[in-house]
Amino acid sequence: MSGFGLLAALVLVLGIGGGVMVFKHHVDEQRQDVARLESALRQERETGARLRAELAYHHRPAYLQRLATPLGLVPATPQQMVRPEELPKLPVADEDRKRDRWLVVLPSGARVVLARRPDVEPQP
Amino acid sequence: MNARLLLISAGFVVLFAAIGLRIVELGLGNPGTAVTSPAASVVQRADVVDRHGHVLATTVPAPRIVADPRRVRDAAAEARALANVLVGTDAQRLERRLASSRHYVVVKRDASLAEVAATRRLGLPAVGIEHRAARVYPNGRLAAHLIGFVDVDNNGLAGAERAFDARLKGPNAAPVRLSLDIAVQAAATEVLADALARYQAVAGSALVIDVRTGELLAGVSLPDFDPHRPAAFSADARKDRNVTQTFELGSVFKLFNVAMALDAGTFRLNDRLDISRTLRVGGFRINDFRRRHDTVTVAEALLYSSNIANAKMALRTGAAAQRAFLERFGLDRRLTFETGNVAPPLLPRRWREVTVATVAFGHGLAVTPLHFATAAGGLLGPGHAIEPTLLRRDAPVRQTPVVDPAVVRTMRGLAYRVALEGSGRQAQAEVPGYLIGGKTGTAEKVGPNGRYLDGVVRSSFIAALPIDDPEYVIFVMLDEPTGEGDRPDLYFASWTAAPTAGRIIARLGPVLGIEPSAGETAVELLRLGGGKSETALFPAGDEAHAARRTRG
Numbered sequence: 170m171s172g173f174g175l176l177a178a179l180v181l182v183l184g185i186g187g188g189v190m191v192f193k194h195h196v197d198e199q200r201q202d203v204a205r206l207e208s209a210l211r212q213e214r215e216t217g218a219r220l221r222a223e224l225a226y227h228h229r230p231a232y233l234q235r236l237a238t239p240l241g242l243v244p245a246t247p248q249q250m251v252r253p254e255e256l257p258k259l260p261v262a263d264e265d266r267k268r269d270r271w272l273v274v275l276p277s278g279a280r281v282v283l284a285r286r287p288d289v290e291p292q293p
Numbered sequence: 294m295n296a297r298l299l300l301i302s303a304g305f306v307v308l309f310a311a312i313g314l315r316i317v318e319l320g321l322g323n324p325g326t327a328v329t330s331p332a333a334s335v336v337q338r339a340d341v342v343d344r345h346g347h348v349l350a351t352t353v354p355a356p357r358i359v360a361d362p363r364r365v366r367d368a369a370a371e372a373r374a375l376a377n378v379l380v381g382t383d384a385q386r387l388e389r390r391l392a393s394s395r396h397y398v399v400v401k402r403d404a405s406l407a408e409v410a411a412t413r414r415l416g417l418p419a420v421g422i423e424h425r426a427a428r429v430y431p432n433g434r435l436a437a438h439l440i441g442f443v444d445v446d447n448n449g450l451a452g453a454e455r456a457f458d459a460r461l462k463g464p465n466a467a468p469v470r471l472s473l474d475i476a477v478q479a480a481a482t483e484v485l486a487d488a489l490a491r492y493q494a495v496a497g498s499a500l501v502i503d504v505r506t507g508e509l510l511a512g513v514s515l516p517d518f519d520p521h522r523p524a525a526f527s528a529d530a531r532k533d534r535n536v537t538q539t540f541e542l543g544s545v546f547k548l549f550n551v552a553m554a555l556d557a558g559t560f561r562l563n564d565r566l567d568i569s570r571t572l573r574v575g576g577f578r579i580n581d582f583r584r585r586h587d588t589v590t591v592a593e594a595l596l597y598s599s600n601i602a603n604a605k606m607a608l609r610t611g612a613a614a615q616r617a618f619l620e621r622f623g624l625d626r627r628l629t630f631e632t633g634n635v636a637p638p639l640l641p642r643r644w645r646e647v648t649v650a651t652v653a654f655g656h657g658l659a660v661t662p663l664h665f666a667t668a669a670g671g672l673l674g675p676g677h678a679i680e681p682t683l684l685r686r687d688a689p690v691r692q693t694p695v696v697d698p699a700v701v702r703t704m705r706g707l708a709y710r711v712a713l714e715g716s717g718r719q720a721q722a723e724v725p726g727y728l729i730g731g732k733t734g735t736a737e738k739v740g741p742n743g744r745y746l747d748g749v750v751r752s753s754f755i756a757a758l759p760i761d762d763p764e765y766v767i768f769v770m771l772d773e774p775t776g777e778g779d780r781p782d783l784y785f786a787s788w789t790a791a792p793t794a795g796r797i798i799a800r801l802g803p804v805l806g807i808e809p810s811a812g813e814t815a816v817e818l819l820r821l822g823g824g825k826s827e828t829a830l831f832p833a834g835d836e837a838h839a840a841r842r843t844r845g
Contacts (some may be wrong), residue, residue: 175302177310179478186316193320193681208328216406217356225431244480245803252808266441 307788319620331469337426339466341454342442343475344508344685348431348455349440350520352447355427356409357599358400360391364419368392371417375400377671391419414814414838417583428454430520431624436478439512439632439683441470442520451523451531455681458633470685472508477501480800481511485769488793489515492774494785499797500666500768504674504757505689507667507681510765512536539636539795540770543736544598545669545755546655548704551595552672557701560591562707564825568594568601575647579604586677592823595707596715598733607653612644615652621695622668623678625661628675631683636661655734662770666755671767673708673730673757676701705730706822709760709815714824716787720756724793726809728818730760732796733786738773749773752786754794758807761814765805769794 234244253292271283326842341350345763358379365371368391378386379401400420401408409422419780441452449458456470483500488495501511501520514534532538537628554560569587570828571581581599594602619625627637641648651657660668663681671679676694694701708730712721716733734753737745753770757763783789 175306176788181304182310182317184311186320189317204828218351219353221348222351222353222429222431225351228347229432230476231434231435231483234479244800245507247724247799247802247807247809250803250808251724251808 294376316789319674337462337464338428338443338775339461339463340468342468342470343473344480344510345474346470347475349471349475350428350430350438352426352428355403355425355758356403356406356410357402357423357425357587358412358420359423359754360400360417360420362391362393362395362398365391365495366419371419374415374422375412379404379408379478380413392628404499416799432475432479433521433828434517434519435475435482436473436512437520438514438531438535439509440520441472441632442523449629452533452632453616453838455671456633456683471683472503472506472510473512473683474510474804477627477660477801478511478513480804481797482513482515484793485513485515488769488774488789488796489736489787491777492771492789492793494771494789496534496772497747497795498662498768498770499793500535500662500766501797501801502666502670502681502768503768503805504670504679504763506686507679507690508686509681509683510805512663518544526743533632533634534633534770535662536630536635537661539639539661539664541656541659541739541838542665542751542770543655543734543752544600545665545732545734545753546658547595547598547603547653548669548708548732548755550603550607550615550619550653550698551591551707552700552704554591554617555703556618556696557610557614558810559610559614560594560606562703564592566602566605568599572601572604572650574608574650575645577647577650579650588825592707592710595732596710598654598716603653604650607649609645612646612649615649616644619652621678622667624658624664627665628661628664628681630663630681635663638664640788640790650745655736657701662753662768666766666768669732669755669768670757670763672696672701673705673760673766674763683819702821703823705757705763706818706820706824708732708757708822709818710822710824712756712760713819716785717791718752719787719792720754720795720798723792724799724802727758727798727807728760728810729756729758729795729798730763730818731756731791733791735784735786748782748784750784752784752790754786754790756794756798758798758802759810759814761810761818764807767794767797767801770796 269284273281273283334710338352340348342351358375360803362368368388372384372388372391376382376387382401387400404412408822411421412422426447428447430437430440437452439452440448441454441456443454444450449455450460453471454461454471459464460469466807481499482499485497486492489497497511497513497515499511500509502509512533514532514769518530523531552755555562566834567579567588568584579600581601585597586593587600588603589597591606593599594606616625624638625640638661641652641657648657651821667679667681671677675692676696676698677692678695680690700810709728710731711717712729712731717729717731720731723727732755736751736753737747738749738751740746740749751772752772753768756767758765758767771789771793774784774789775781
């Protein structure tokens with residue numbers, strides 16, 4: 170092999186070696202990125218687990234009931250179970266249109282007071 | 294000269310070739326430890342959720358801040374620094390611990406992420422972070438017996454945690470969806486706890502079961518415990534009365550006795566039985582608590598809960614038929630349930646004549662409340678045995694009925710009459726919008742000497758809802774109740790367990806979306822149960838109820 174050939178082979182080997190090193194460095198960077206992402210994902214999952222636990226803690230039925238009671242909210246009763254078609258129709262007589270509240274009796278016998286929303290004008 | 298140059302050139306070529314090959318070798322070799330993979334998540338156990346996906350048990354990271362006192366240089370300064378960043382840590386107490394000769398002290402359990410970061414920033418060489426996971430139960434004691442708990446290594450030790458331990462383990466395990474409905478469980482628990490206080494009972498249990506699928510929607514056993522620290526509670530509190538204990542339940546068993554007699558054809562609904570005198574069987578005397586009539590029909594035997602009449606029906610139908618009927622509903626064998634700790638039924642060793650008579654009114658055999666409730670649900674519901682489950686099961690379980698469907702319909706009518714005009718009146722009174730059916734049971738407890746204790750009872754009530762086509766059964770049992778206020782003698786199920794069941798139904802009916810029933814349905818039920826009067830269809834104060842439409 171001539172001297173030129175040897176030199177060319179040497180450059181080729183060094184070039185391939187350098188290329189592999191650069192490629193490997195790039196792969197290492199990618200691996201580190203993946204590791205960072207996996208770590209972030211793990212942290213996100215663990216944070217999600219904490220938040221889910223906190224959400225469930227704040228959704229405890231007894232806790233919600235404790236918050237709802239001062240607002241006047243109470244558990245529904247069987248008498249309040251009414252199908253839409255069973256709801257009474259709103260009064261249409263002229264004198265009824267002037268009223269703000271109506272007392273209606275549901276099929277179950279329960280009495281309900283319906284109030285007009287102040288910002289809604291009755292349609293003619 | 295040329296030879297020297299050649300030699301030197303050859304040396305360089307070899308050297309650079311070696312360097313080049315080494316570069317290639319390094320490039321193609323293993324990465325070694327240059328890149329480390331991230332630590333695995335400490336959350337290695339899946340959630341347990343209720344039928345609607347509400348979290349019942351979950352795992353959260355619970356970092357623990359620890360220290361090695363041997364490496365502490367200035368205990369006072371380090372304790373102050375740690376106390377400044379760790380909420381709720383007492384500096385003086387921590388200083389004493391850091392000054393000790395121990396190798397390992399826990400500075401703080403379940404530290405927050407902010408506390409962990411702040412501790413790291415302190416850079417104390419003696420202080421470290423342990424990444425651990427903690428199992429938490431956001432609802433606390435609610436359904437603790439069924440959800441169960443884990444040990445320090447997050448291995449399931451009880452309840453669903455134990456039953457589904459293998460399914461729950463692993464970073465990619467899917468949540469286990471139970472049949473429980475946390476809203477129903479909460480309502481049942483609240484009402485039962487109120488009943489324990491109201492009737493001064495020492496313990497109680499309640500069950501809500503979907504008879505179409507066998508799903509357990511709620512299972513309450515009081516007293517209960519905190520699953521975060523089960524060891525702090527007594528073994529009695531940790532015991533699930535619905536599953537692990539058997540009881541003589543008394544007159545609630547008369548439902549099976551009457552159904553057996555009707556199904557065997559030995560009696561018809563309006564056949565009359567003489568109850569004017571004490572029944573003597575095998576040297577034992579059988580009496581009724583309060584005898585109002587000399588004769589009763591089969592229907593009235595259930596309505597008035599006559600021990601004498603029921604014993605006579607069982608004796609005439611025979612031991613073989615009685616055993617076979619109980620076997621059809623699985624009452625002769627251990628119940629299959631996922632938690633696996635179901636107590637087997639205690640059956641008579643010998644099925645003598647007196648045994649036949651006492652089993653007719655629920656004495657002489659003992660079963661768990663879950664066992665009885667599923668069997669009764671099967672009788673009043675689809676007409677076959679139900680296999681209860683703690684897992685969500687969407688599709689109904691269909692089997693061939695083991696009882697004549699006409700008998701099932703009659704039993705629904707009879708159960709409705711019990712709730713309307715019999716011992717279950719106070720249950721129906723709590724839910725004027727619904728038609729329920731049921732049966733009370735007041736069983737005297739056995740004392741240490743093996744004799745029944747006078748006035749010390751377990752009262753129970755089984756209810757089916759809506760009774761014309763049952764979707765749910767509700768079972769309530771109170772241990773050693775007394776009557777309310779100045780009537781402690783009214784400890785009977787009709788005064789204690791029945792109204793409690795009614796209050797549970799009133800709470801859970803709207804939650805389960807059960808619509809009120811119609812007057813026509815009540816008339817039909819009354820007819821099926823052999824009733825004649827249509828004037829007492831509904832409890833007082835609910836006349837408007839009769840105007841309701843027929844249920845769709």
